Amino acid sequence: MIRRSCFLFSLLQAVMSGQWSGDNPRDVTAKNGLCARIPCCYRYPSHLNNKPRTGIWFNKDTNNKVSVAFHSGNSSLESTTFQHRTRLSGVLRDNDCSLVIDNVTQQDAGLYFFRVKFGGRNNYSYPTVTQLRVTDFTNKPTIFPDEMVAGQPVTVTCIFNTTCDGTAPTLTWVTPADEPTSASHSVTQRGDTLTYTSVLSLTPALKHHGQNLTCRVRYPTVSSEQILTMTVQYAPRNLSITSHNGANSSRVSVKEGNSAAILCSVQSFPACNLTWRHLGVTLNTTHSSNELWMEFPQLTRQDAGVYQCVAENEHGTAERDVTLTVELHGSERTWKCVAAMIVLAVILVASVIITAIFWAARCRNK
Template sequence: MIGKACFLLSLLQAVVSGQWSADNPGAVTAQNGLCARIPCHYKYPSYLKNKPRTGIWFNSETQSVAFHSRNHSVISRKFQHRTRLSGVLRHNDCSLVIDNVMQQDTDFTDKPTIFPAEMEAGQPVNMTCIFNTTCDGTAPTLTWVTPADEPPSASRSVTQWRDTLTYTSVLSLTPALKHHGQNLTCRVTYPTVSSEQILTMAVEYAPQNLSITSPDDVNSSWVSVKEGTSAVILCSVQSFPASNLTWRHLGVTLNATRSNNELWMEFPQLTRQDAGVYQCVAENEHGTAERDVTLTVEYAPQNLSITFPDNVNSSRVIVKAGNSAAILCSVQSFPTSNLTWGHLGVTLNTTRSSNELWMEFPQLTRQDAGVYQCVAENEHGTAERDVTVTVECE
């Protein structure tokens, strides 16, 4: 605050009457190190139009002369060479400018203003910063501090409307995805003081880095879960603004959320019918991203069957001696089973990770007759079945 009641105007020709009036603010806030302008306009009797006049400003706290338009020697040492009129007295303008305000208890609190603009990754944008002041003395400098890899490119201009000077700087930049969340600073600088305004950059971009994760088992785009258990699968993405997320299966929407970069898909109790390909789609106003995940449901061997191309009667196969024969053991399981054919405690044939196994007889004899057993096994369990081979003589 300049003085207790700022400065008062005194005109040597002043006469206390209703024909005289002055219009100036009751107080003016100034910043340490800057100049300050106190607007002032007055009216006087028309018959004094061509009379000489003198403008005098006083410091109301010390009653010292801050400005004298005719006699500079009476100006207080404190204000010597620091005060001047910005207007012309004969034009009814008595506005005062004080350069280099030096009040010790005054901090520079005026800040520039950044006008936010929508930023999209890879698209050029202009950012505007302005600083308003009523002081036409020392001119400020507006500069930008950016996180960009290249030095900032900015244009500068000054405009005036009535008593206000507006300093404008327009920054041209092309924001990148990596600049999202970083700071953009506009700084106003005077010879002895400065202030700044900081804007956190919100760079909009299409969905990227879509990922699918699960607490169970994730191998690239494959999720494998045991039948009968519960499962949850998370789809997450990076985007700004946040994406609309959707889970789909066989062309049907299962789950969706708006303006959220995460979406869970839950299975309270998995069955083999839940197995298949699921798709997560992320979309915002700038683009779309999608990814598939294959859900497999693991289970122990089931529905083990034994078949014979020529003759199958329940668990009995009848073949004439001297003929060939082939018997197929097949099973349903995931992961695939290890299959074994055995006879009288002896392993005849095995295969790993295959749900089918043939047992072949090139030429049957009576010694081949008997009970044969097929065993299927994976990490979740075992299944087995017997078949009796009967060899008929001619």
């Protein structure tokens, strides 16, 4: 965009051949530690088109001290605070006098103006002054995670965009200490934007669920980071069955007529579809939950039997059985015992009578 602007600006050179004029913004803001760009186009009398020239940028700091920030002909004339940090992003002969300052600090804030020298009296200081302001470095990298499943290799991408093509940033990762990792790095450019990319390869485990991955971007004087809390998906595990009294068991015994509640709970991510089954029939189902109650308002002997809890998500299935026993009331149990004793007594008496009749008949026959 800057070069196109300067090209259009230079077209006016032929029309306004006697003009000295420049075009640079009155205000530019840069981030501490990155670079500052001051776009600049300049025009001069056309008879100087083929003349050699020298471009100079001056800086007037907050203490009104004027120093040379950039000198295209002799860099030794530059102030020591600017040496090896300033350059032109364009070509002077193309009417482009845009200045770049790398590794900007708060001390670089101030006024900047451009001067061109063709030799003799053909020198000109352009009157438009640019105020450079330097703010805190707040730019952060961006993390793009893939879906994480326990035990399966995955890649996580971190990118950082900048328009500064001087000092390159460094992207690094901070990962769980026990996780071996590897990372690849690349840089691409689109227009004036440079994109630095780091791709991390790792194999997450269940224990990494909730732990942090950190991508850091570092310049010589500033740095920032982005944190990703790892969400590791895994199949159902630790399925447990708990009765209404809090006991965790595969057998539950409840008196007939009483109410009962049995809880099926499981650990998983994402949450499971839970189902209670009995004799192959689905009794109760819930979706995207890790808990499911099965309730009996009033137990009967027909409720006794084996019940099965099944937990399922996209990564696997878990199941567990519980045996429900329905106990009889004490009065009913006593009645049944008495009835059994009466029946036994009747049988015994009948046996005695039959035996006596048998032996009596035998004696008569003799």
